[in-house]
Amino acid sequence: MKNWWQTLDIGSKLNIPIQVLLLLALSFAHIWIMAHIKEEILDGAERRATVSADGIINGMNMMMLNGTISDPNQRLLFINKMSDTENVKEVRIIRTRQVQDQFGYGLPEEQVRDEMDKRVISSKKTDFLLNEDPIAPTLRTVVPFIASSNFRGTNCLTCHKVEAGSVNGAASITIDMTDDFKAIRRTQGMLWLGQILLQLLLFFATSRLISHVIKPILQLQSSMESMQRCGSMASFVPLPLDERNQDEIGKLARTFNQMSESLYNSEKSMRLASSIYQSNADAIVVTDENNLIVDVNPAFTRITGYTLDEVRGKNPRLMQSGQHDIQFYRKMWRAIIDQGHWQGEIWDKRRDGGLYAKSVNIIALRHQDGSIYRFVAQFSDITEKKQKDELIHWQANYDPLTNLPNRRLFQDRLNQAIKLAHRTELPLALFFIDLDYFKEINDTLGHANGDVLLMEVARRISSCVREADTVARLGGDEFTVILPELSDATQILRVAKNIVDKLSQPFFFVNDETGYHVSASIGIANYPQDAMDTKGLIKCADKAMYAAKSEGRNRFVYFSNSGQ
Known part of the structure; x- marks a missing residue:
């Protein structure tokens, strides 16, 4: 759908939404008018039905006055005559319980027949029921007889007790x-x-109006395509302008003419600069005294994805990756201005958004009076080298299954945490975590599901700690947690309880609704109470962990309470 929309011309992109809005507006008006007309027709039908029912009541009232109402045949005759009226499908007289008690059961047709009869008698209000059957639609109206001392000139209470x-x-x-x-x-x-x-x-009217409005845009497109085919500004012909036209399209045409004239004037110098850079394998970018890009070579386009037209007149900061803070760039520019050059490594962003590392050398070119008139940067892409270095570092320090620090990085983090604790005089805690019953699940469900469970365990443990804490996997089903800079001993208790609770919750696998259970035995060692160095802390936490297993598993044990 998106690609289809992008292939449309601007006239269609304007006309389609307008036509959709008009269709919606007209349809809404259509629905509203029809609803209003239908409501009026139904209201008229209800009035007719009410008048007819009112006529029946008046007829019954006359029969009461002349005494014929007590004759069932007379009542039936009256009802049949009313039923013969045009557009009348059915007429019924309904007797309530109090009339039956006084005057008898009456005709079968005079009994309460359905819920509508009951509802009118109980509510004492006229009710309507519309049947919208497409073949034989009807409207039923039920009007109650209310006993009164003056019911249309008649005292009902004289006869009706x-x-x-x-x-x-x-x-x-x-x-x-x-x-x-x-x-x-x-x-x-x-x-x-x-x-x-x-x-x-409306379609033809709006299409004609849109065609008139976008005509200058089509002229602009034609002029740009002509320059593109020629490959040079030499074919540039200024667009015809109407000075009275001050709308956005007129301003766009004037801006295009000014921009094109500027490019035409600078084309000669651009050709000279371009010829210098063609054979250089490194990217070269030249900026003016305001650090706005003047020229780049083909290697620059190959590395960054940006063409000259896309970056000319722009600041190179458009390629900043966000990997360096403002202090980094301030220090770099101070060296360029004060010393005339700077060399180093920078992470930048390509046109497609991808990041890349470059080794760059920047120099400042000055006039004889010392003022800067150009900056020249030459750089090469060293991303692959950096990635290989990072991969080697990652493989050496992280567990490939869970992406947690491995034993090597864990040792380093623990050493650093102990040094920090010594400096700040704030305690730290070390957790040794061993999964209970993991071997049974791994053997039963297979190593693939075992790996899935280990990844979920890593996620659950990581969700229980702070950003400053370290969660590591030493191997197999053994994990560790380093909690540095503890201001409150209750932090240890809270984290340990949280880990035990989360790991005791069931684990689920794809296409398997069965919940599988493991638990955690956790040994806790504290610095400096239990040990003062890395080896001692690890040993204490390990012993506490085995104590947790021997006490029944699914629990945590402090080394100081383990009896070791």
């Missing part, structure tokens, strides 16, 4: 909504047709 405000019954009428839904669908079709026509009209 009930409380005022109670429900004597209800009128249910179901009307046919087929014509109403046809009107809705007809209106919706007209709206869709109108939206399509309007969308097409």
Whole structure:
């Protein structure tokens, strides 16, 4: 999707979002209008149904006044006549319990039939139920009969021995909504047709407007492509400018003309400088007195990835990697200005973002009056050499499985920690950690899963300590932790408990939902209480660890409490 978008011209990139927004806006308006129209039609249908139900109630009221309501046949005749009305699907009269108790059960059609009947009788409120069946849509309305001393001029309480405000019954009428839904669908079709026509009209209008706006940009593109094909500024023809045009595109065209004229004037000197550097295997970059790049040779492009056009007029700091602080660069520039040269190693960043190391020599060129007019830097890529040195160092000092310090680096870190503790007079602690039951899992599940478990153990232990602490793997299932500069003895207890707790939690492997358990036996030795040197601390921590195993495993033991 991203690559497809990048292949589009700017006109399409402008037109597509506009058309999408217009489509969304028109669709929203369409939906809103249809919802409003549908609401109006349904409100009208509800009013019609309510009026019809009201007519049924009035008819029943007249039957009560003339005494015919007590005749079931008369009631049934009245209901059948009302049902014959146009668009009426069903008419029912509903008797409540209090009317049945006084006047009898009534006709089967007059009984409470469904939840809607019950809801209207209990709530004493008119209710509506819309059935949007695509073939036979209907609207059902149920209106309650509320007993009153003045119900439309009639005192209901004269005949009905009930409380005022109670429900004597209800009128249910179901009307046919087929014509109403046809009107809705007809209106919706007209709206869709109108939206399509309007969308097409807006599409052609916006396309024409965008084409007019981007015309200068296309001229700029054509001019740049012409210079690119020629490979020289000699083919540069200034873009025609309308001085009245002060928008961003006009400013862009003026800026392009100014930039191109400047490049044309400097092309002769650039050719001379370029010819000097062609055969040099080392990268060479020349900057002006303000340290803005004037020229580079092909080796510079090969090493950094930047072409001359990309860096001309820019400060070389755009290649800074962030590996050196400001003091490093201040010291370098002080030597260049004061002594006229500087030589050393720098980590820089290529155009693609990759870091590389270079051995660089920088000199300052001065006018006869002593003022600087050029800086020249010559450098070579020594990344491969540095990487080999770092790989050798890493292989010598780190465990390849867990990326933790190995035994060699652990010894060095412990020596440094003891020296620091001696200087600061702050104690340090050494943990010796041996996994319980690791051999069983390694033999049962295989060495591959054993390695996965060791990596997870390393991660869990590392999550329990500070950045200043050291976690190392001595080999097999043996790990160590160095806690320097301890201001509080409770730190040791907290870290030890945390490690024991985390390593006692189950371990899971890919495609295996079974949780496997190991635990840790930890021996703790403290400097200077238990020992004053590296060898003594290691020996004390090792003995404490074996004491933890003998006491039942899954625990930590201080050397001072181990009985050794």
